[in-house]
Amino acid sequence: MEIIMAFVCGFLFMSAIYLILSRSLLRIIIGTGLLSHGAHLLIITMGGFGGNNPPVLADGVTEYVDPLPQALILTAIVISFGVTAFFLVLAYRSYQELKTDDMTQMKGSEDHE
């Protein structure tokens, strides 16, 4: 399972980078969304899937899944949400101001202050 997940993570990263390198702002934001999904799955895969119970103390259970990756991912999910929200508003506002969402047209010029 871990080996298949490794390929899935690679696939997610690949698609994310492909989107991030595009010209449209919205695609870039979607790309960052995919990138964070890929990163989360990567972290939990690296932790390993051993242990058949969630990391919660309960009677009679002695073997848990590694809780540390989960703690990291929980933080990461929230942060990536903050980033996505920020990006979206940034895109929306820059479209309002600049009348474009094309990265090549947003490029600053030499004589730009």
Place this chain on the structure above:
Amino acid sequence: MLQILCLFIPIIAAFFMPFLFKKIRNVHTGWFVLIVPLFLVVYYSTFIPAVSKGETVIEQLSWIPSLGISFVSYIDGLSLLFSLLISGIGALVVLYSIFYLNRKKEQLHNFYIYLLIFMSAMLGVVQSDNMITLYFFWELTSISSFLLIGYWFNRDKSRFGALKSMMITVAGGMLMLGGFVLLSLMGGTFSIRALIEQAPQLATNDLFIVALVLILLGAFTKSAQFPFYIWLPDAMEAPTPVSAYLHSATMVKAGIYLVARFTPIFALSEVWVWLVAGIGLLTLFWGSFFALKQTDLKGILAFSTVSQLGLIMSLLGVSAIAYHIDGAEDTVFKYAAFAAIFHLINHATFKGSLFMIAGIVDHETGTRDIRKLGGLMSLMPVSFTVALIGSFSMAGLPPFNGFLSKEMFLTAMLSVTEFDLFNFSTWGPLFPIIAWVASVFTFIYSFYFVFKTFTGKLNVDQLPTKPHEAPIGMLISPVLLAGLVVTIFFIPNIVTDTFVKPAVVAIQPFLYSSPYDVNIHVSAWHGPTTELYMTIGIVVVGLLLFLTLSKWQKLYSALPERFTLNRLYDFTINELLGSWMTRFSKLYMTGSIRKYLAYMFTAIPVIVIGTLIVKNAFAFKFEGSSPIHLYEIILILVLVIGTITTVFARSRITSIIALGAVGYTVSLFFVIFNAPDLALTQLVIETISVALFLMAFYHLPKFSKVEERTRFKFGRAFVSIAVGIMVTLVALSSHSQKFIESISSYYKETVYSEAGGGNIVNVILVDYRGFDTLFEIAVLAIAGISIFAMIKLRLSRKEKNYESK
């Protein structure tokens, strides 16, 4: 503590300058500044009795103890002499500047802040025993010099001169730092005193010569030696008090100081003797020769400073010969170091006064062009007298101090002919000859400076303002310095016993154990010696050439302009750096963020996969994997299809919904992987995200028609595939080899006993890593505030408001 504190007193005082300048407008800010150097003069004077007996005082303040870096105030003969010069000339220059700079028109607080920073920096340079702090102060002098030269920053020439001096001196400083680091690696310490003690062992090290050359480059750039002198003439754009202070009396002597300080370490090397003496002598001749080409008063003085610095430098080079002679303290070789220090003092006095006179002439007539000036003697009698004293001293005439040190300089140069090591028997005779020719030119430009300005025909019409004598306040400093010029001639031995001999001991600690051992007596009359005949020759030939100057000065314009060092500098800065390098940078710095991202995403897989290969870190094994279930396969299929749809969707709404599908699949994965908290959070967040995306979708344009939405971009695909492969490889390797046990067992064991909770993930977040969570909340808050600010910010409307006003 006071000793270290005194290094920083000027900088501390600088903090008060803006306040004093803004609040007390009726008093010239300079009067407050004057207190600082006056205090320092008095303070450092208290060291004179002890130091002239040969004692040294040291005080230390640790800065970065783990690296052996500390602020040290080490006062011996050499550093005390320099400290007194810095504070003494500093006081006179501040006094002069009070009358030179108009308090109503000038930004005085800026000027005095820079000047005070410089004062601290320079004191630090000469007192630091630790090479790293020495370098720190050294660069601070370059920076303050840059600021002072560019003080009238609205003039093109000021900015050009400031940049030029900065480029050259800082480049030299960097090289010097390299030399320091090499020395510290060889000797295992940053302390100069400790290095001097192990000088004989250091000399056998392979890197010794490299360190020597690097440190000399630092000294030569700072002290404007050939071929680096070109920054000094352009630095004359600074206000004249600055030229008098930094660019003749103190900062340019930092290189001299460095050479003097490191002489005990490097003198054993033949390269040192040749480089210091040779370059010094070449600079002496070059500067004096080209001084006559100048038409700007300060230009003449700049070249004369270059030339005189070369003189002192060559003396220091010759002084290193004494290390190679047994019993040198009783031979003619003892004079060089003594003459160097003595001339350094004399040069500070006469050149300082001459610079101030040049400033006065500029101030009162409105021009420094020697072709327009003339006949000012009757209008400015005091200035003329001072200029006469200064010039005659510079030319080496009695009864002025320049005569004494010039005679001794000739003695030292003659002594070179008696030295027979290092090929000196072949080239040695050139030394006195070049010295004599350069002295002739020195004589001529000294006369040229004073007589072309003050005698001859007065053309009042040509001058921008009507000339008159300077105000008395402006004359105090030059008159005091001129007074010193005469006084030193009559009481040379008091001066040399107090200041010169202790400094000589610092340069030649292996020869002398105390200043009393320096067996040199200065007298104006030695009887008919070779030196005297040489001086007479200088006067006769110099006078002849000066009187016929108008006939042969034209020859200078015949010299090719194309191959000067200034051209080389301009070419380097404008063409090489300015044009070629910019073009090269523009090849890849296109301003397009997408390109930059592409560079980064190319670099990451190259580095990571490269490391995997080089370190042979890739590993792959099936054991330890968990079994695969059917529903997992289905989820993976959903995820892959969702992702592909996201990438290739034709409309945005499809993309967004596909992204949502991917997100929900991920949360289902979390369920399978026994992470209920993650699954819950992911579900909530994904729902909000999709809602947000849809809101943004409402406002953003459709995928633009020009966008290559379905067209497959090879470059992009290549980069992204590389990143994907990299991630897969890393994931596989990390799964297949576990070097270290997971640290999670600690949490598992202590979660109930220490933190009193059952849900380990939650307890980690709120207890073990509570601060992480706190900052995570802070990040969210910042994002929220920024979003709010962005929505409120209306750039275009704001601009309209401005326009309507």
